[in-house]
Amino acid sequence: MKRNELIENIKRKGSFLCVGLDTDIKKIPSHLLDSDDPVYEFNKAIIDATAPYCVAYKPNLAFYEATGAQGWITLEKTLRYLKENYPDQFIIADAKRGDIGNTSKLYARSFFEHLDVDAITVAPYMGEDSVTPFLGYEGKWVILLALTSNKGSRDFQFIEDKEGTRLFEHVITTSQKWASPEEMMYVVGATQGEMFKDIRRVAPDSFLLVPGVGAQGGSLEDVARYGMNADCGLLVNSSRGIIFASSGTDYAEAAANEAEKLQKQMHAILSEAGII
Amino acid sequence: MKRNELIENIKRKGSFLCVGLDTDIKKIPSHLLDSDDPVYEFNKAIIDATAPYCVAYKPNLAFYEATGAQGWITLEKTLRYLKENYPDQFIIADAKRGDIGNTSKLYARSFFEHLDVDAITVAPYMGEDSVTPFLGYEGKWVILLALTSNKGSRDFQFIEDKEGTRLFEHVITTSQKWASPEEMMYVVGATQGEMFKDIRRVAPDSFLLVPGVGAQGGSLEDVARYGMNADCGLLVNSSRGIIFASSGTDYAEAAANEAEKLQKQMHAILSEAGII
Secondary structure (H helix, E strand, O other): OOHHHHHHHHHHHOOOEEEEEOOOOOOOOHHHHHOOOHHHHHHHHHHHHHHHHOOEEEEEHHHHHOOOHHHHHHHHHHHHHHHHHOOOOEEEEEEEEOOOHHHHHHHHHHHHHHOOOOEEEEOOOOOHHHHHHHOOOOOOEEEEEEEOOOOOHHHHOOOEEOOOOEHHHHHHHHHOOOOOOOOEEEEEOHHHOOHHHHHHHHOOOOOEEEOOEOOOOEOHHHHHHHHOEOOEOEEEEEOHHHHOOOOOOOHHHHHHHHHHHHHHHHHHHHHHOOOO | OOHHHHHHHHHHHOOOEEEEEOOOOOOOOHHHOOOOOHHHHHHHHHHHHHHHHOOEEEEEHHHHHOOOHHHHHHHHHHHHHHHHHOOOOEEEEEEEEOOOHHHHHHHHHHHHHHOOOOEEEEOOOOOHHHHHHHOOOOOOEEEEEEEOOOOOHHHHOOOEEOOOOEHHHHHHHHHOOOOOOOOEEEEEOHHHOOHHHHHHHHOOOOOEEEOOEOOOOEOHHHHHHHHOEOOEOEEEEEOHHHHOOOOOOOHHHHHHHHHHHHHHHHHHHHHHOOOO
16 A cells, blocks of 8 residues: 555544554453354454554464464455455554565565565664565555564663664664655654654654554553654554453454544544644 | 583584575475475475484574465474474574564464474564563573674664664673573674674673574684684574575485585584584
């Protein structure tokens, strides 16, 4: 999906919500466990319930790999279901891959050709030749980890060089030489609040994928206040807060309610900013 | 596998060779393509041919994920074959994972319980809570990326803080507070030659997993000269140089020859150092 289509979808739906399909088989309602593929059944119902309120889905690969080949089959079925029924959804494989060039090339083939997702999250530690093999696919995106939502982000991402530039700023500044904002986004955790100001100083035009709202405690208002640009420029992800809103038979309805709540807040934020 | 067992294996076999199972279906001999699972057939023959000369195998996950669920089945079969026939081999899943805590926990479950490998490579960018979920499994290891073998390692890993400490040194120093050398190793690329001196200054006891000998141009002599410690402390990986030594029907024999060549050099190095 191209940048202008994504922006159109955000405006049309009054939403920049991404629903994280972190589907842990240990947490899905027990009545689903009798079906052939409980995770797939769960995902289908969650997608049908939340699609009106979001513009993107983000399956986290760990939750599928946890059950090996069976998990991959479930992932492939989920992606096919999304593409056939909701072709306007932006699909992010949250994989955090990154390896030497010939290996990253294979990951790119796996995610952009075989799974045919719109975007993949990539870890920056190994530098340019670990990232560039993911570029150059028409309408496909790299989403580079910049400033993550977890406590451990403090360990290395804030290390300052002699000029006071922090590692996450280096990552953003350097990687903008590799790709335009038409094909690269950044992960910036919602828990990093006013850091969004510093991020926008170095990446004014880029889309930011923002995890950490909800279960991890980040504030949607802060993210929008400091992180939004003229195109919106944000995809805010919520996973557990939506998909596990209820563990009963009403799980899909509960997920829809949570997604709708966020969508309404987002609609108000987009209106106020004059974007819609 | 515990550290003392690994060291015993190295001494017994006079080898610290790790064979990288980066099995690209586009590169395997064409006569195998008629079988039901060509990559598995290739891996079995390579393993049988090279096992006398090495102490470890390292499948790179990208090469299996590239074909989705089928690739995972092939990986699972390959690991089972290794464990049943060569239980003294140390198995490394080269996956370069790393995510927020609850997700890393799932990756740990996938690799240490489901696949039951001895070690997994992990990317350090997200810090402590992305790494520690992989710790605490009896006889299992985290192999943290420190200084990689690719050109892009220059982009971020060498960034110096105000005191002149480079990022890869921060990674090694900080992570040693999370885990002992009984459960954590570091990836240090063979192409980094004399950097091994600096690494040994901050990690004298840790095992180092060293990719980049062979196709990537690193020198085994330099690695041993600067990187070996009293326990050997090295696992040197070669992938393409061994497994794709021949593209004909003699591929397994050719792989054995290349592995044996490296093993002989390693035997001489270990003897000279008085380790065997």
